[in-house]
Amino acid sequence: MSELHFDAFYPMDDEAVENFYLLFVENATPKGEEEEVEGQGKGHPEGQTVGQREGHPEVFSPDRAAVKLNKGGCGPAHPPAPEGKLHPTEVGLDGGMSRLMPDGADDLPLLCIRNVVSIADLGSKLDLALISQTLWNTEHKATRALGLLMRIRRPRTTANIFRSGKMICTGATSMEECRQATRRHARILQKAGFPVRILNFRIINCVCTVKTFPMDLEGLVRSDPDHFWFEPELCTSALYRPAGSITVTIHRRGTIVLMGSSSLDGYKQLLKTLYPMLKLFRQDHFNKVF
Numbered sequence: 001m002s003e004l005h006f007d008a009f010y011p012m013d014d015e016a017v018e019n020f021y022l023l024f025v026e027n028a029t030p031k032g033e034e035e036e037v038e039g040q041g042k043g044h045p046e047g048q049t050v051g052q053r054e055g056h057p058e059v060f061s062p063d064r065a066a067v068k069l070n071k072g073g074c075g076p077a078h079p080p081a082p083e084g085k086l087h088p089t090e091v092g093l094d095g096g097m098s099r100l101m102p103d104g105a106d107d108l109p110l111l112c113i114r115n116v117v118s119i120a121d122l123g124s125k126l127d128l129a130l131i132s133q134t135l136w137n138t139e140h141k142a143t144r145a146l147g148l149l150m151r152i153r154r155p156r157t158t159a160n161i162f163r164s165g166k167m168i169c170t171g172a173t174s175m176e177e178c179r180q181a182t183r184r185h186a187r188i189l190q191k192a193g194f195p196v197r198i199l200n201f202r203i204i205n206c207v208c209t210v211k212t213f214p215m216d217l218e219g220l221v222r223s224d225p226d227h228f229w230f231e232p233e234l235c236t237s238a239l240y241r242p243a244g245s246i247t248v249t250i251h252r253r254g255t256i257v258l259m260g261s262s263s264l265d266g267y268k269q270l271l272k273t274l275y276p277m278l279k280l281f282r283q284d285h286f287n288k289v290f
Contacts, residue, residue, distance in 0.1 A: 116178040117205040122196040157181040
């Protein structure tokens with residue numbers, strides 16, 4: 001076996017040089033140095049990174065930090081997403097709050113359902129005293145009222161149950177919620193052992209409110225005394241009674257209460273006639289009278 005002398009020069013062919021480069025040169029370079037080498041571009045001296053100059057400390061770059069955090073990924077790092085502003089959700093008809101349209105819009109102010117009243121027949125006569133003793137969420141005072149009151153939390157409603165089997169449900173804020181509440185009241189009676197079932201369910205009244213602008217009630221009543229009624233000594237609001245069963249209560253601050261209809265279509269048709277009349281008596285500066 002021949003001896004190797006390290007001070008001697010041994011010639012290497014091309015294949016040996018390529019293997020030597022792969023084994024010792026490429027794998028020996030650390031990853032941090034590779035990133036610094038990649039940062040060297042046109043106009044940067046050798047051995048300096050991006051954001052680094054002679055006599056100046058290294059400057060932090062968010063883009064460069066994002067690239068370092070993306071080690072092992074298959075693509076470039078994504079920039080941070082912009083922070084968007086959160087807009088409040090506008091509640092519609094069944095949300096409990098209504099939003100007034102701008103003055104330039106042709107749309108009418110939104111209706112807000114406050115109470116839905118329904119009536120149903122339970123199909124049999126009931127012993128109200130026995131129901132009051134059996135169920136804890138009932139109230140029965142024979143000397144004051146003819147019916148029995150039953151209250152539930154979901155949905156928060158009250159049912160007035162009579163001895164004849166009639167039940168009036170109040171407190172719901174939508175048509176579907178009123179129907180659901182009537183079924184739950186009847187189901188509670190069924191679980192207690194009373195033979196009841198829902199017959200002839202119908203909605204008899206829907207109370208809605210509309211938020212508008214302050215107005216001059218005296219001038220409004222003088223414009224049409226046949227349909228408007230206003231007595232400041234008796235009541236602070238004016239009444240509007242068109243042809244039909246709908247009754248409108250108009251407050252000085254702009255709140256309008258509509259009742260007497262079983263659907264919203266009658267209220268919308270009435271607002272199309274009443275709202276242009278209210279605009280004529282709009283009062284921008286409202287002074288509270290003590």
